[in-house]
Amino acid sequence: MKRKTGRYSGYIRPIQILIDLIFLNLLVLICMRPAMSNFGYHTIISVFWLAISYYSGFYEVYRYTKETQILGKLIKQFFFISLVTFAYVGYKYKYVTTDEVWDYTFTCFAAVAFLKFSIFYLLRKYRLFYGGNLRNVVILGNGKSVEELAYFFNDNPDYGYNLMKIFDLKTNKKESLEEACIYVLDNKVDEIYGSLNSLSNSNVEDLINFADNNLKTIKLLPDNKNTLLRNLAVEYYGYIPIISLRIIPLEKEVNKRFKRIFDIVFSVLIIFFILSWLTPLLAILIKLDSKGPVFFKQRRNGLNYEEFICYKFRSMRLNPIADLEQVQKNDPRITRLGRFLRKSSIDELPQFFNVLLGDMSVVGPRPHMVSHTEMYAKSVDKFMVRHFIKPGITGLAQINGYRGEVETEKDIINRVRFDIFYLENWTILLDLKIIFKTVINAIKGEEKAY
Known part of the structure; x- marks a missing residue:
C-alpha cells in the first residue's frame, strides 16, 4: 500500500527561500551604499527574514490561498524587515539616508512579490494545462454546500482538485458509505469531503477511522459556519468553509525543513564522533562472537507506508525467522555481545545512516518489520496514522x-496512542526532550531492552 498525493515538489519552497535571500542580500549592493554590504548586515537580515517568515507563515501558501492573503503576507513580512533595516542603519550608519532604505525595501518587496506570485500562477497553469499536481477527491452527501463545493472544484481546475465522484447518500446510507470506501481504495482517491448535513455522528466516526487506517485525508463540510467546533483547522475554498480534522505540524514546510536540518546535523555528529571509531571496534567483536555480517538489515515501513532497509548492529545469531518473530525475553537467538548491545541500545546506532539518507528521523514513531505492520494495520485501530510522518530511532512511546x-x-494500542499524540503535537522542544530522556534511559537501562 503506497500513498501518493498531488502535492507539488518539496524543492519549490526551499528554492524560493534561497532566491528570496539572494534578492535581499544582492539588492543591498544596488540600492544602498557599499558600506552596508557587510557580514553583519547580511547575517542580521537573513536571520530575521527566516525568523519572521517562520512565525508569520510567509511561505505557507496553498492551492486554495487567495491572492489578497498572499499580498497580506508580503506586506506583513516587509513591514518587519523595514523595521529591522531602519534600526540597523540608525544604529550603525547614520549617514545613510531614509530614501536609500525605502528604495531598498520597495525594490526587495517588488522582486520577492514577483517571484511569489509567479510561482503561484505557474503552478495553477501547470495544473490547468498539463494536469499535474492533482489531488483526486470525492464528496459524500447532498445539499447546497455539496453543490457549491462540486461547482468550485469543477469551475476552478487550476486549483488542482480532480472531483472523481459524488456519493449523495440519499438512499441506503450504510451501503452508499461502504461503496464510497471501496471506491476510494480502488481509485487512489487522496481526499474525502463529507457533508455534516448528510452524516450522523457514527457515520463521521466511521469515516474518520477509515481515513486514518488507510492514510487518506478527510475534511468535513458544514452547512452553517456557526456549527464549527473548536481546535479544528478551518480553510476556505473561495468562500466555502472546510474543516480539517487533524492538524499535523510536520506537514508545514518550514517545520519539515527545520526537522530535516536538525536530523542531518545530529546524525552527522553521531556518525563522525561516535560511529567512526565504534563501528570498526564492534565489527571485530561481533565477528569474534558469532558468524555472520556486522550489520543486520531488515525491511520496514516508513513515511506513507513505503518500505526501506533499516540498519542495526547484528545482535542475534543467523536465523530464518528474524523477519517474522520479535525478540523475546531470554531469546536464545541473542548473542552474548548482542545482549549488551540491545540493553544499551547501541545496536540501534547504525540507524543514523537511515536518518542521513532521509528514510528516518531521529525522533518519530518506531518502524515495525513489514510482516508485523501488515498484521497491526488490520487489527489495531488508527495504526496507519503513524505513517503520516517519518519513523524515528526513538519516540514518545519508547x-x-x-x-x-x-x-x-x-502495548501496541498505547504505542499508537503516544505516536498519534506526537505527530499532532510536534515541536522541536518535544524532540529534544525525547532525545534527552532516551539517553538517560539507555544509561540507566530499561526493563524491556532485551
Missing part, C-alpha cells in the same frame, strides 16, 4: 515504557 516486544494488545 520513553514512556512502550519499546521492544509487544507482549499484549495494550
Whole structure:
C-alpha cells in the first residue's frame, strides 16, 4: 500500500527561500551604499527574514490561498524587515539616508512579490494545462454546500482538485458509505469531503477511522459556519468553509525543513564522533562472537507506508525467522555481545545512516518489520496514522515504557496512542526532550531492552 498525493515538489519552497535571500542580500549592493554590504548586515537580515517568515507563515501558501492573503503576507513580512533595516542603519550608519532604505525595501518587496506570485500562477497553469499536481477527491452527501463545493472544484481546475465522484447518500446510507470506501481504495482517491448535513455522528466516526487506517485525508463540510467546533483547522475554498480534522505540524514546510536540518546535523555528529571509531571496534567483536555480517538489515515501513532497509548492529545469531518473530525475553537467538548491545541500545546506532539518507528521523514513531505492520494495520485501530510522518530511532512511546516486544494488545494500542499524540503535537522542544530522556534511559537501562 503506497500513498501518493498531488502535492507539488518539496524543492519549490526551499528554492524560493534561497532566491528570496539572494534578492535581499544582492539588492543591498544596488540600492544602498557599499558600506552596508557587510557580514553583519547580511547575517542580521537573513536571520530575521527566516525568523519572521517562520512565525508569520510567509511561505505557507496553498492551492486554495487567495491572492489578497498572499499580498497580506508580503506586506506583513516587509513591514518587519523595514523595521529591522531602519534600526540597523540608525544604529550603525547614520549617514545613510531614509530614501536609500525605502528604495531598498520597495525594490526587495517588488522582486520577492514577483517571484511569489509567479510561482503561484505557474503552478495553477501547470495544473490547468498539463494536469499535474492533482489531488483526486470525492464528496459524500447532498445539499447546497455539496453543490457549491462540486461547482468550485469543477469551475476552478487550476486549483488542482480532480472531483472523481459524488456519493449523495440519499438512499441506503450504510451501503452508499461502504461503496464510497471501496471506491476510494480502488481509485487512489487522496481526499474525502463529507457533508455534516448528510452524516450522523457514527457515520463521521466511521469515516474518520477509515481515513486514518488507510492514510487518506478527510475534511468535513458544514452547512452553517456557526456549527464549527473548536481546535479544528478551518480553510476556505473561495468562500466555502472546510474543516480539517487533524492538524499535523510536520506537514508545514518550514517545520519539515527545520526537522530535516536538525536530523542531518545530529546524525552527522553521531556518525563522525561516535560511529567512526565504534563501528570498526564492534565489527571485530561481533565477528569474534558469532558468524555472520556486522550489520543486520531488515525491511520496514516508513513515511506513507513505503518500505526501506533499516540498519542495526547484528545482535542475534543467523536465523530464518528474524523477519517474522520479535525478540523475546531470554531469546536464545541473542548473542552474548548482542545482549549488551540491545540493553544499551547501541545496536540501534547504525540507524543514523537511515536518518542521513532521509528514510528516518531521529525522533518519530518506531518502524515495525513489514510482516508485523501488515498484521497491526488490520487489527489495531488508527495504526496507519503513524505513517503520516517519518519513523524515528526513538519516540514518545519508547520513553514512556512502550519499546521492544509487544507482549499484549495494550502495548501496541498505547504505542499508537503516544505516536498519534506526537505527530499532532510536534515541536522541536518535544524532540529534544525525547532525545534527552532516551539517553538517560539507555544509561540507566530499561526493563524491556532485551
